[in-house]
Amino acid sequence: xxxxxxxxxxxxxxxxxxxxxxxxxxxxxxxxxxxxxxxxxxxxxxxxxxx
Numbered sequence: 521x522x523x524x525x526x527x528x529x530x531x532x533x534x535x536x537x538x539x540x541x542x543x544x545x546x547x548x549x550x551x552x553x554x555x556x557x558x559x560x561x562x563x564x565x566x567x568x569x570x571x
Contacts, residue, residue, distance in 0.1 A: 523558075523561075523562055523565070526558060527555075527558055527559075527562065530551070530554055530555040530558050531555065533551050533554075534548070534551045534552060534555055537551050
């Protein structure tokens with residue numbers, strides 16, 4: 521669904537920023553943070569679904 525699509529988009533953005541801007545660029549770091557937030561939210565959703 522939408523969560524999986526969002527995850528793919530975050531990963532694609534991260535790859536593009538790394539390729540174009542380099543690993544230390546602020547946009548790259550922001551993208552890493554966004555992906556981390558997505559993964560945490562997904563993990564919480566999966567955990568609550570199993571209750």
